[in-house]
Every structure is written in C-alpha cells, then in structure tokens.
Amino acid sequence: MLDPALEKPSPVFPHGAAPLRSLTITMAVMCYLACLAIGALVLINQAASAWTQGISREVTVQIRQRSGADMEQELAQALTILKAAPGVVAAEALDKSAGAKLLEPWLGKVPLDELPVPRLIRVTINETSPPDYKALEKQLAKQVPDASLDTHRRWQAELSRMAHALSLLAVFVLGLISLASVMLVVFAARAVLESNRGTVEVLALMGAQNKFISRQNDRQFLATGLIAGFAGLIAGLITFAGLFYLGGSSTDAMAEAGRSLVFAPAAVELRVGAALVLVPIAATLIALWTSRITLSRMLRSMP
Amino acid sequence: MSEGGNVIELQSVALRYGTGPEILRDVNLTLQRGDLRFLTGASGAGKSSLLRLLFLALKPSRGNALLFGRNVNNLAISELPLLRRRLGVVFQDFRLLDHLSIFENVALPLRAMGQKPAAYSHDVLDLLDWVGLKGRATDRPDTLSGGEKQRAAIARAVVTKPDLILADEPTGNVDPAMGKRLLRLILELNRQGTTVLLATHDEQLIQQAHGKALHLESGSLKAA
Numbered sequence: 001m002l003d004p005a006l007e008k009p010s011p012v013f014p015h016g017a018a019p020l021r022s023l024t025i026t027m028a029v030m031c032y033l034a035c036l037a038i039g040a041l042v043l044i045n046q047a048a049s050a051w052t053q054g055i056s057r058e059v060t061v062q063i064r065q066r067s068g069a070d071m072e073q074e075l076a077q078a079l080t081i082l083k084a085a086p087g088v089v090a091a092e093a094l095d096k097s098a099g100a101k102l103l104e105p106w107l108g109k110v111p112l113d114e115l116p117v118p119r120l121i122r123v124t125i126n127e128t129s130p131p132d133y134k135a136l137e138k139q140l141a142k143q144v145p146d147a148s149l150d151t152h153r154r155w156q157a158e159l160s161r162m163a164h165a166l167s168l169l170a171v172f173v174l175g176l177i178s179l180a181s182v183m184l185v186v187f188a189a190r191a192v193l194e195s196n197r198g199t200v201e202v203l204a205l206m207g208a209q210n211k212f213i214s215r216q217n218d219r220q221f222l223a224t225g226l227i228a229g230f231a232g233l234i235a236g237l238i239t240f241a242g243l244f245y246l247g248g249s250s251t252d253a254m255a256e257a258g259r260s261l262v263f264a265p266a267a268v269e270l271r272v273g274a275a276l277v278l279v280p281i282a283a284t285l286i287a288l289w290t291s292r293i294t295l296s297r298m299l300r301s302m303p
Numbered sequence: 304m305s306e307g308g309n310v311i312e313l314q315s316v317a318l319r320y321g322t323g324p325e326i327l328r329d330v331n332l333t334l335q336r337g338d339l340r341f342l343t344g345a346s347g348a349g350k351s352s353l354l355r356l357l358f359l360a361l362k363p364s365r366g367n368a369l370l371f372g373r374n375v376n377n378l379a380i381s382e383l384p385l386l387r388r389r390l391g392v393v394f395q396d397f398r399l400l401d402h403l404s405i406f407e408n409v410a411l412p413l414r415a416m417g418q419k420p421a422a423y424s425h426d427v428l429d430l431l432d433w434v435g436l437k438g439r440a441t442d443r444p445d446t447l448s449g450g451e452k453q454r455a456a457i458a459r460a461v462v463t464k465p466d467l468i469l470a471d472e473p474t475g476n477v478d479p480a481m482g483k484r485l486l487r488l489i490l491e492l493n494r495q496g497t498t499v500l501l502a503t504h505d506e507q508l509i510q511q512a513h514g515k516a517l518h519l520e521s522g523s524l525k526a527a
Contacts, residue, residue, distance in 0.1 A: 009420060014402035202398050207388030208415035
C-alpha cells in the first residue's frame with residue numbers, strides 16, 4: 001500500500017470530471033479557431049500589402065501604333081523623357097512579342113505584323129519619392145503624342161478595397177468566434193461548477209472558508225484554461241507551419257504571405273505572436289472569471 | 304460563548320420547506336457541553352431535518368435556534384465557517400467525495416482548516432486504524448461497502464475533535480461488533496466533553512450507551 005501521508009494531496013475538485021473534459025475540448029477548439037482567424041487576418045493583410053506594393057513599384061507607358069509614325073523613334077524619345085524624370089529608377093522598353101503575349105489570352109497567337117500592337121515601357125519608380133505623374137503625363141503627351149501613362153492606380157485602389165473588405169471580414173469572423181467562445185466557455189464553466197455543487201456543499205458544511213473553496217476552484221480552472229488554450233494555440237501554429245510547407249517555394253503573394261506567418265519581419269512576428277499568446281490567456285481568464293462568479297452565486301445561495 | 308453554556312438551544316423552532324407544511328413544530332431543546340442524546344422517531348418524523356437545521360444547512364422558519372450561544376438567524380456569512388468547524392457531522396448519505404482517497408476524505412476537514420498533511424497525517428492514520436480502514440486508506444469510496452463508507456464518514460466527522468457531533472443513523476449499515484466499536488469512539492469523545500446528538504432507529508444502541516432519547520413525532524419533540 002502506498003503511504004497516503006507521503007502523497008501530494010489530490011485536487012479537492014475532480015480534474016477528470018466529464019463536464020471539465022467538455023470544457024477543455026470546447027476551449028481548445030475555440031482557441032484554435034481564434035488562432036486561425038488571427039492568422040487569416042495577418043495573411044490577408046500581408047498578401048494585400050505584397051500585391052499593392054508590387055503594383056505601386058511600377059508604372060507602364062504604352063505607345064499606340066499610328067500609321068506614318070516612327071515607333072522606334074517614339075520609343076527612344078519616351079525612354080529619354082522617362083529616364084530623365086526625377087523619381088524614375090529605371091525604364092525599359094519591352095519587345096514586340098511582350099505586347100503580343102499580353103493579348104494572347106484574348107486573341108490567341110497572332111502574327112505581330114498584322115495587328116497594331118502597342119509597345120510597352122516598364123518604368124520602375126522610387127516608392128518613397130515617386131515622380132510627379134501629372135507633369136510626366138503632360139510632357140509625354142507633348143513630345144510623344146501616341147504615348148499614354150498607366151499608373152495602375154485604379155487596380156491598386158481596387159485591390160486595396162478588396163484587401164480592406166477581406167480584413168474586415170476576418171475581423172468580423174474573429175469577433176464572432178470570440179463571442180461564441182465566450183458564450184461556450186461561460187456555459188461549460190457553469191456546467192463544471194454545477195457538477196461540483198456537491199463538493200462545494202460538503203466543503204462549506206465542514207467549515208471551509210469561501211477563499212479556500214475559491215482557491216481550489218481557481219486552480220482547477222487555471223489548469224484547464226491554460227492546457228486547453230495552449231493546446232489550441234499549438235494546433236494553430238502547426239496549421240500555420242503546414243501552410244508554410246504547402247506553399248513551398250512558390251513565389252506568388254499568397255504563398256509569400258503564408259510564409260510570412262512563420263518567418264515574418266520581427267515587428268510583425270512580435271504583433272502576431274502577442275495576439276496569438278493572448279488567445280489562451282483570454283480564454284483562461286474568461287473561464288476563471290465565469291467560474292468565480294458562478295461559485296460566488298452558489299456559495300451565496302447556500303444557507 | 305462560555306464553555307459551560309448551552310451548546311444547542313432551540314426555542315419554539317419550526318421548519319418548513321418553501322411553502323410546504325411545517326416539518327418541525329415548536330421544537331424546544333437544550334443540550335449542554337458533554338450531553339449525549341439519541342433522537343428517535345419514525346421515518347419522515349423530521350429527524351434529518353432537525354439535524355440539517357443544527358448543522359447549519361437550513362434556517363428555522365420561525366423560533367430561535369442558538370448554537371454555542373449564537374442565534375443562527377442572525378449569523379453573518381463570514382461567521383458560518385468558524386461555527387461549522389466546531390461541528391462533526393455524519394451525513395445519512397455519507398457524502399464522501401468519490402475522487403478522493405479515504406485518507407483524503409477523512410483529512411478533508413483539517414485540510415479545509417488550512418492544516419498541512421505533515422501535521423495531520425499521523426492522527427488521520429490512527430483514526431483510520433481505529434475504524435478498521437487503515438488498509439483501505441488509499442482506496443476510493445466507490446470501492447467500499449456501505450458499512451466501510453459509514454465508518455469513513457464517522458472518522459471524518461470526529462477527526463477535528465469537534466465540540467458537537469451530529470450523526471444521522473451512524474451505525475445503520477455496520478455489523479453489531481463494528482457498531483459497538485464506533486459507539487465507543489463517540490462515547491470516548493463525549494466523555495471528553497463533546498456534545499453528541501445521534502438520530503437512530505437502533506434501540507440496542509441507545510441501551511448500550513445508557514443514553515437519553517428524544518422522540519420526534521410528526522415534527523414535535525418529546526422526551527422518550
């Protein structure tokens with residue numbers, strides 16, 4: 001026989017009770033979902049920022065073909081103007097086939113000489129001090145009448161709007177998950193306390209002070225909250241790691257964003273890390289707070 | 304309360320559950336330090352209700368109930384634990400906690416009082432030995448027979464050496480030899496000054512203890 005005197009006293013409230021297991025599972029799942037929602041929010045923001053950055057780094061100059069005009073001369077003139085403009089880092093004329101390639105999805109393979117395919121100039125700009133587009137447009141219109149400047153602003157605005165809408169959606173989903181988590185944890189915590197009512201009564205009738213009972217209760221909920229919360233967090237991190245590996249070496253923006261969840265810049269990583277760590281802590285505090293209120297009501301209802 | 308004062312003093316106490324009929328009517332009872340009384344009566348006469356009132360699980364619906372000189376109607380919630388620590392209660396349904404070992408169940412009142420295992424382990428094991436449960440100290444209550452559970456419940460009630468023992472059918476499930484042994488334990492505490500009120504149907508137990516009996520009939524208390 002084991003010496004009971006040498007053993008560590010068991011928790012006064014049973015740790016393996018069925019309602020407590022339900023609470024643990026509920027909390028772990030809700031924490032996991034909250035982590036995923038936070039991850040989705042970060043992923044959308046990172047992807048949107050990667051897309052818009054790519055677009056805002058470049059502008060395009062298009063030179064339409066006009067009968068009688070010397071395309072090569074117009075190209076050279078436009079390049080000279082662009083390279084001389086402040087804020088332009090580089091300007092490069094794309095060859096004829098590049099323009100035809102852009103039309104391929106709509107027209108299929110076409111002989112280049114039969115169609116007046118416009119020529120394109122890719123202009124890389126300094127993002128921090130971009131050129132004066134209006135002045136540049138004016139100058140181009142004056143000296144190269146067939147040239148037009150496309151700053152991609154329309155696309156950039158639409159992408160930003162879409163990213164903003166997706167971010168709002170992720171925040172909304174995160175809010176809904178948080179609300180559902182709070183409600184579920186509240187109900188599950190109450191169920192646990194109800195299942196402990198008999199123990200609470202026996203302790204009270206033996207002369208245990210409320211603070212002793214509360215301390216035992218806190219231990220139970222603290223342990224449950226932390227175990228469940230961090231289980232949800234770890235499952236979330238494993239999912240993010242999976243995303244990273246599934247994204248592989250792909251260079252598209254979504255894969256890049258997926259990787260950024262794992263290997264983000266320090267500042268982003270710190271923010272994401274703090275938000276993720278907050279999930280189990282918040283869940284534990286909610287469970288603890290609910291159980292304390294329920295326990296205090298229970299103790300007050302006893303004679 | 305002075306040590307020589309009344310431990311229990313009930314003055315025209317009545318008890319009803321909700322809006323139901325009165326379970327206890329005009330109960331008058333005074334017990335002093337070292338008194339021993341047996342509470343008898345048919346099932347449903349109100350024995351358990353009277354004990355519940357005395358171990359502060361219920362409040363009288365009218366009349367005054369004084370415990371150790373304190374009127375239970377006027378007790379602040381913060382005063383209840385200290386008063387309850389002076390009581391040792393054997394519940395009819397034992398109320399042992401199934402997730403704790405027998406040792407831990409018996410030691411629970413001491414643990415609830417803030418004592419450390421090192422301080423109480425020896426006494427608890429001695430007590431378990433006395434009630435014949437030392438060999439089952441690490442077992443859970445759900446593996447025990449009814450009689451063993453009752454012995455554990457009695458051990459838990461007396462482990463704090465309370466001033467007042469309230470027991471509801473404390474020997475109902477044990478064999479006569481163990482019943483005698485448990486009674487001896489309670490009588491020993493009674494000799495040391497503990498007031499004892501036992502609810503029982505067992506006439507033999509009353510005779511063995513040479514105790515006085517109080518008879519409850521339809522909620523009214525009479526000397527037997």
